[in-house]
Amino acid sequence: MENTDLQDYSHKRYNILTGEWVLVSPHRAKRPWQGQNEAVSNEVRPSYDETCYLCAGNTRINGEINPKYQDVFVFTNDFAALQSDSKSFSVEDGLLLAQSETGICKVICFSPDHSKSLADMAPNDIQKVVYAWQREYKELADNPDINYVQIFENKGAVMGCSNPHPHGQIWSQSTLPNEVEKKNTQQLAYFNKNNSSLLGDYLIQELEKQERIIFENDSFVVLIPFWAIWPFEAMIVPKKHQANILELNDTEALLYAEAISVLTKAYDKLFNTSFPYSSGIHQAPTNGEENNHWHWHMSFYPPLLRSATVKKFMVGYEMFGTPQRDITAETAVKMIRELI
Amino acid sequence: MENTDLQDYSHKRYNILTGEWVLVSPHRAKRPWQGQNEAVSNEVRPSYDETCYLCAGNTRINGEINPKYQDVFVFTNDFAALQSDSKSFSVEDGLLLAQSETGICKVICFSPDHSKSLADMAPNDIQKVVYAWQREYKELADNPDINYVQIFENKGAVMGCSNPHPHGQIWSQSTLPNEVEKKNTQQLAYFNKNNSSLLGDYLIQELEKQERIIFENDSFVVLIPFWAIWPFEAMIVPKKHQANILELNDTEALLYAEAISVLTKAYDKLFNTSFPYSSGIHQAPTNGEENNHWHWHMSFYPPLLRSATVKKFMVGYEMFGTPQRDITAETAVKMIRELI
Ligand SMILES: O=P(O)(O)O[C@H]1O[C@H](CO)[C@@H](O)[C@H](O)[C@H]1O
Ligand SMILES: O=P(O)(O)O[C@H]1O[C@H](CO)[C@@H](O)[C@H](O)[C@H]1O
Numbered sequence: 001m002e003n004t005d006l007q008d009y010s011h012k013r014y015n016i017l018t019g020e021w022v023l024v025s026p027h028r029a030k031r032p033w034q035g036q037n038e039a040v041s042n043e044v045r046p047s048y049d050e051t052c053y054l055c056a057g058n059t060r061i062n063g064e065i066n067p068k069y070q071d072v073f074v075f076t077n078d079f080a081a082l083q084s085d086s087k088s089f090s091v092e093d094g095l096l097l098a099q100s101e102t103g104i105c106k107v108i109c110f111s112p113d114h115s116k117s118l119a120d121m122a123p124n125d126i127q128k129v130v131y132a133w134q135r136e137y138k139e140l141a142d143n144p145d146i147n148y149v150q151i152f153e154n155k156g157a158v159m160g161c162s163n164p165h166p167h168g169q170i171w172s173q174s175t176l177p178n179e180v181e182k183k184n185t186q187q188l189a190y191f192n193k194n195n196s197s198l199l200g201d202y203l204i205q206e207l208e209k210q211e212r213i214i215f216e217n218d219s220f221v222v223l224i225p226f227w228a229i230w231p232f233e234a235m236i237v238p239k240k241h242q243a244n245i246l247e248l249n250d251t252e253a254l255l256y257a258e259a260i261s262v263l264t265k266a267y268d269k270l271f272n273t274s275f276p277y278s279s280g281i282h283q284a285p286t287n288g289e290e291n292n293h294w295h296w297h298m299s300f301y302p303p304l305l306r307s308a309t310v311k312k313f314m315v316g317y318e319m320f321g322t323p324q325r326d327i328t329a330e331t332a333v334k335m336i337r338e339l340i
Numbered sequence: 341m342e343n344t345d346l347q348d349y350s351h352k353r354y355n356i357l358t359g360e361w362v363l364v365s366p367h368r369a370k371r372p373w374q375g376q377n378e379a380v381s382n383e384v385r386p387s388y389d390e391t392c393y394l395c396a397g398n399t400r401i402n403g404e405i406n407p408k409y410q411d412v413f414v415f416t417n418d419f420a421a422l423q424s425d426s427k428s429f430s431v432e433d434g435l436l437l438a439q440s441e442t443g444i445c446k447v448i449c450f451s452p453d454h455s456k457s458l459a460d461m462a463p464n465d466i467q468k469v470v471y472a473w474q475r476e477y478k479e480l481a482d483n484p485d486i487n488y489v490q491i492f493e494n495k496g497a498v499m500g501c502s503n504p505h506p507h508g509q510i511w512s513q514s515t516l517p518n519e520v521e522k523k524n525t526q527q528l529a530y531f532n533k534n535n536s537s538l539l540g541d542y543l544i545q546e547l548e549k550q551e552r553i554i555f556e557n558d559s560f561v562v563l564i565p566f567w568a569i570w571p572f573e574a575m576i577v578p579k580k581h582q583a584n585i586l587e588l589n590d591t592e593a594l595l596y597a598e599a600i601s602v603l604t605k606a607y608d609k610l611f612n613t614s615f616p617y618s619s620g621i622h623q624a625p626t627n628g629e630e631n632n633h634w635h636w637h638m639s640f641y642p643p644l645l646r647s648a649t650v651k652k653f654m655v656g657y658e659m660f661g662t663p664q665r666d667i668t669a670e671t672a673v674k675m676i677r678e679l680i
Contacts, residue, residue, distance in 0.1 A: 003433075005429045005431075005440070006431065006438060008427070009427045009440055010421065010423060010426050010440065010441050010442065010443070011438050011439060011440045011441055012438065012439055012441050013436075013437065013438045014437035014439075016437070020518045021517075021518055023421065023422075023441060023517075025421040025422065027423075028419055028421050034502045035500055035501065035502030036497035079368055080368075081363065081365040081368050081657070081664055082350050082363075083350060083367075086349045086350050087348070089345045089349070091343055091345075091351075093545075094541075094545045095356050095538075095541060095542045095545055095566075096566050097353065097354035097356070098346060098351050098354065098364075098566075099351060099352055100349055100350065100351045101350050101351055101352050101363060102350065103350070150660055150661050152656035152657060152660055153656060154653070154656040157375060157376035158376065159653065159655045159656070160376070160653025160655045160656075161655075162375030162376075163374060163375075169656065171657050171661065175352070177361075177363075177657075177662040178360045178361055178661065179659075179660055179661055179662070180660075198435075201434075202435045205433075205434045205435055226436050278655045278659050278660070279656075280656060280660035282660065301659055313494070313499065313500025315494045315499045315500045315501075316492035316494040316500075316509065316618040316619075316620060317421070317492060317509070317511050319519075319618050319620065320490055320492055320618075320620035321490050321511065321517030321519055321520065322517040322518045324421055326421075
């Protein structure tokens with residue numbers, strides 16, 4: 001039975017994974033918009049672009065030539081934010097505290113076809129991307145200097161993506177990033193107390209309620225979490241308690257690819273545009289500790305709010321206070337579910 | 341003596357106020373930019389715009405008519421995210437946790453002149469804005485339902501500002517927002533341990549080093565904090581340990597206005613554009629507790645990175661991991677200091 005107060009009155013919801021809140025103002029979706037509109041690109045891209053530094057056979061800025069790859073292609077980022085041969089140092093000077101951070105940054109092309117996005121790819125082809133993520137995670141996990149691997153994608157110019165060729169990134173590093181620390185703490189506390197997975201138990205509750213589920217198959221649930229921040233934020237969660245993506249067998253890898261496909265296709269239909277987002281996989285650190293409390297998941301943070309050109313701005317109040325959303329998670333689910 | 345490692349190698353810096361880290365990659369500023377460019381508006385605005393719902397004498401969407409105000413004008417937001425007559429409820433349903441949130445949201449016009457921004461206003465006129473902030477903080481602090489008052493400004497279309505008329509906002513509410521909780525915790529722990537202000541002690545260190553100071557007058561320091569996230573992020577801090585802006589006397593209010601004026605004017609010169617930002621004042625909660633550990637401060641988070649059209653995108657890695665910056669705080673200070 002739906003709680004109607006949550007659809008009618010301002011409230012905050014608790015994110016069990018981070019321990020932080022989101023402010024929800026359901027009535028505010030009605031306010032007129034007079035602000036900035038985003039540019040929509042209806043440009044039809046060719047399958048091969050000779051000026052694209054990610055297309056097969058082309059030369060990158062540093063002079064390297066991409067192989068004539070057939071499906072997925074991974075290389076070390078030419079302008080990496082983290083470097084493995086960086087100097088190690090630390091600063092502890094009164095209230096000034098700093099620590100060197102080393103790491104390895106990679107770029108992963110999802111397809112040689114310049115015109116495609118994950119939403120246009122068949123689950124079989126997305127499965128190859130999943131395999132590449134597994135290979136990279138494994139290799140980086142085996143590196144003693146790497147203790148955390150962040151797989152992510154920035155899709156669309158509005159998300160700072162500087163090249164429309166379908167690709168994602170992997171930034172891996174020696175320490176745990178802020179957001180990962182939060183999820184580590186919350187999942188560990190719950191696991192120690194209940195001897196079960198926080199996210200697994202949450203899934204059971206959501207599957208019973210059926211209020212925020214977008215899609216499910218044998219191995220995965222796609223849902224809008226109760227505490228979602230972005231208007232159409234969604235999460236893909238394995239039904240089994242798995243700490244990282246290495247635990248996926250071939251069937252599960254394909255079902256994961258199907259979940260990605262269903263969600264990204266629905267997104268594109270929502271505002272009839274190639275839907276921008278940042279997505280990322282949060283999974284167990286590779287720090288050699290027992291990370292049983294981790295339940296890996298992939299989140300999508302899309303910025304659009306009302307149309308292909310009107311996004312949600314996370315600005316003043318959100319930066320200084322708490323993230324704020326207008327339409328509720330439950331309203332957003334209904335809109336997306338219709339498109340599947 | 342400057343630590344040159346911090347200018348050469350990837351590292352993370354600790355934010356003493358929030359307890360979180362920022363990733364700094366100094367070498368990455370050299371990467372070429374091929375992504376989205378922001379629109380620059382060189383439109384010269386008139387002093388009065390008959391279609392602007394914030395100009396004096398004009399009618400707002402709800403039918404109310406703005407008075408013919410002479411300096412500052414404050415009214416309750418017509419599309420408030422928080423409402424004082426909202427229903428009170430709470431949800432505790434397994435892992436679903438929610439709590440109603442009531443509050444009062446206001447809009448504050450800085451000037452009747454539609455064409456101006458804080459950067460174009462004389463310190464005397466900015467002082468009137470400071471007085472208005474004091475009056476509003478006082479009135480809201482006296483309201484038993486309000487336990488925190490967030491004063492902020494979103495400036496520029498790129499920061500989600502839907503009207504160029506110079507104005508800011510105040511969102512006040514019954515509980516403490518996420519960011520305020522973090523700063524409360526950190527300041528309290530330091531105050532209990534050292535019996536002095538965390539930010540006050542930090543100021544002493546920065547004034548000694550003179551590496552990150554943009555400007556100072558008798559009562560205020562404008563600096564780029566060691567842990568700044570945004571490329572040209574800056575902070576205005578009172579030299580005296582003051583918990584909130586009510587403690588400012590008239591002279592200090594004018595010196596505060598001068599600090600705002602100097603910083604915003606320098607910002608506008610940096611890329612020869614009306615510099616967008618979100619700014620906000622973090623100060624003691626109004627929850628009736630002893631808040632001596634608070635040292636109020638105003639922060640500016642401007643998105644521009646390389647020019648009037650190229651901003652820093654806080655996306656994939658930043659959303660899933662840790663905020664990341666390219667140019668260091670020390671480089672940014674040098675660029676701004678030259679413009680004063
Ligand atoms: O209230 P405004 O100016 O219409 O709206 C702007 O500021 C608010 C507070 O930071 C944000 O929630 C909105 O997303 C933004 O567009
Ligand atoms: O690496 P890219 O795609 O050039 O850059 C993009 O993603 C990075 C990682 O989220 C961000 O730090 C950059 O601000 C953004 O423009």
